[in-house]
Amino acid sequence: MITPRFSCTQTEESVVVSIYCPSVRASDVEINVDDTLFTIHVNPYFLRLNFSHALLEDDASSARYDPSTGYFTVTLTKAVKGQTFEDLDLLAKLLAPRASKAQGPLIEVLDSEQASQNDDDELASATESLSLEQREILEAAENDWQVKQELPEPDTSFKTSISRNYGFLNLHSGYFRHVEHAENEVNELGANAETAGPSERRELRLNHEEQKWDEEYYMADYADDEYIKDLIAWKHPHTTLPSEFQYSEEENLAMLRLPRREYLASREQTKNLYLTLLTLLFSYAYESRTTQCDPTPESGWTLGTLTPAFSALDPAPYGPISPDPKSVSSGELLATFVASYRRALTFPLYRSFALAEACRSDVVAFLRNGKRTVLRCLLEMKNILDHHDVYYVYSKIWLDDYCVWIQSASDDILRSLAADIAALNIPKNVLGWDLEELEALTHQTSGREIDSDDEDSEDEIERMLPAPL
Incomplete structure (x- = not known):
């Protein structure tokens, strides 16, 4: 997929995304809005933007394609009217993936190992009862490439290669x-x-x-x-x-x-x-x-x-x-x-x-x-x-x-x-x-040369000094 050129602007009520997709079939476009996440797909282009605030896809929203210029203009309604969307001109920030949302408590204390085993059995049974289509949806949701990451501990082990990292x-x-x-x-x-x-x-x-x-x-x-x-x-x-x-x-x-x-x-x-x-x-x-x-x-x-x-x-x-x-x-x-x-x-x-x-x-x-x-x-x-x-x-x-x-x-x-x-x-x-010391020596040398020509001038020496910050 190709990431198209795009730009974003806003009004009091909407965010307008202008996307350059020349020579495409506008009838094949797929647009989706999920809270702060906006995606558009029209072969061979795909764009996913993560905004700072929530958007809505309602009756006031629209999408228009101009084949003469090759631009899609998508107007999305702000969930909160008058809210300012920050950094719309920082395109790489808009393209960054959305942070994953924690589902429920991160740590849960169980009464016993048996309770843990029962929960695992229940989860396995529920998974087996899913249809093939439901399983594919579940796997796609889990495979979002946004797993939680932690800073690694410093590696104090010996190096197996003489090559060093940099940059x-x-x-x-x-x-x-x-x-x-x-x-x-x-x-x-x-x-x-x-x-x-x-x-x-x-x-x-x-x-x-x-x-x-x-x-x-x-x-x-x-x-x-x-x-x-x-x-x-x-x-x-x-x-x-x-x-x-x-x-x-x-x-x-x-x-x-x-x-x-x-x-x-x-x-x-x-x-x-x-x-x-x-x-x-x-x-x-x-x-x-x-x-x-x-x-x-x-x-x-x-x-x-x-x-x-x-x-x-x-x-x-x-x-x-x-x-x-x-x-x-x-x-x-x-x-x-x-x-x-x-x-x-x-x-x-x-x-x-x-x-x-x-x-x-x-x-x-x-x-x-x-x-x-x-x-x-x-x-x-x-x-x-x-x-x-x-x-x-x-x-x-x-x-x-x-x-x-x-x-x-x-x-x-x-x-x-x-x-x-x-x-x-x-x-x-x-x-x-x-x-x-070098600057003082330069002044002395310049002074002797000026004296030899009878043109010694304190103003000239002062003029040669560097300007202050």
């Missing part, structure tokens, strides 16, 4: 088995990408950053920063929330192609997902600032190189872990941005602390605007990586899952993170390099 919630493996034959300039682990453990990945990443750190490059960009100042002054279009937010047709299609997955993350894992999200948004902010939202052939390399979770398969946390899994401490935020700042000052074309601060301001604005803006940023990252012959792998192991997960994230948490990040102070000395 979103460590769900992936095998993507780097033949990495030596691919021109992957982002990968810093080399042939060890499949076998290196978390501590080894981090050690390799930090060592690589130290090897690539270039004091002269940093000083040159600090001294000659006219173009960098233009990049800092540029305003990102996603930092301003539009009055009416609406995804484009291309974005809707991208969401329809996302995997249909359900994630069972512990509180600690969820916190780490939010922290790693910050590094993704920082990389996106840097790439879009330096290209002004006009990606270049180098954009995929920039996104991959600036993100520790991509280049070294090394996601957050990067520092001391707070004992409270429900909250993010300032120390955890600081360590997260230190990891991003170090890479922004080591690898890309423009290496400026002030530019990194501007990217952090962008991250604050993205988070403040909520999950819809964050999803738009992730979709744009995904689009860049998906069109690269090699770097698409990072979309598979990270961005596909993040684009699904973020649709169920909490806007309150995102806005709380935005406030904490805006108040965060990142001293230059925490990056591990003598940035202030």
Whole structure:
């Protein structure tokens, strides 16, 4: 079956689902509404949507097919008039399966083993008396692929394979088995990408950053920063929330192609997902600032190189872990941005602390605007990586899952993170390099050159200082 393109809107009394099903026989359509669940089947298309509130299929409901456009327009009545249906534009969330309903008590205390045996016999007898059609209905209802799942206990047993998992919630493996034959300039682990453990990945990443750190490059960009100042002054279009937010047709299609997955993350894992999200948004902010939202052939390399979770398969946390899994401490935020700042000052074309601060301001604005803006940023990252012959792998192991997960994230948490990040102070000395000393040396060198031409000016030196956040 093919999942068709679709969109949803609402009025005070109805929800309207517009479904693109070209060249079908409208007389063969099957539509069903069951509380919050809506399904439509017309060969070869099938669509199942799970809404946040109940719907009715009554006399006010309707379905109309326009063969000239290929669209089915289905109007469904709200069970409660005036009720607002949330997240109708988050298509992957609508496509997620409905949570199963517990039937009766989950635990029942029986008087004796004999009572249990009697109940089993009674159930067996009742089942045997069912007709073939009733049995098929019962089996179909039970086989809903929505069985209750529990978080697995940590596996402390020894590993029978040298291969390690990585990516979103460590769900992936095998993507780097033949990495030596691919021109992957982002990968810093080399042939060890499949076998290196978390501590080894981090050690390799930090060592690589130290090897690539270039004091002269940093000083040159600090001294000659006219173009960098233009990049800092540029305003990102996603930092301003539009009055009416609406995804484009291309974005809707991208969401329809996302995997249909359900994630069972512990509180600690969820916190780490939010922290790693910050590094993704920082990389996106840097790439879009330096290209002004006009990606270049180098954009995929920039996104991959600036993100520790991509280049070294090394996601957050990067520092001391707070004992409270429900909250993010300032120390955890600081360590997260230190990891991003170090890479922004080591690898890309423009290496400026002030530019990194501007990217952090962008991250604050993205988070403040909520999950819809964050999803738009992730979709744009995904689009860049998906069109690269090699770097698409990072979309598979990270961005596909993040684009699904973020649709169920909490806007309150995102806005709380935005406030904490805006108040965060990142001293230059925490990056591990003598940035202030290098900047002072740059001023001294520039001063001597200006003196030689009799053009010494305190205003000129002041103008060269990075703009504050």
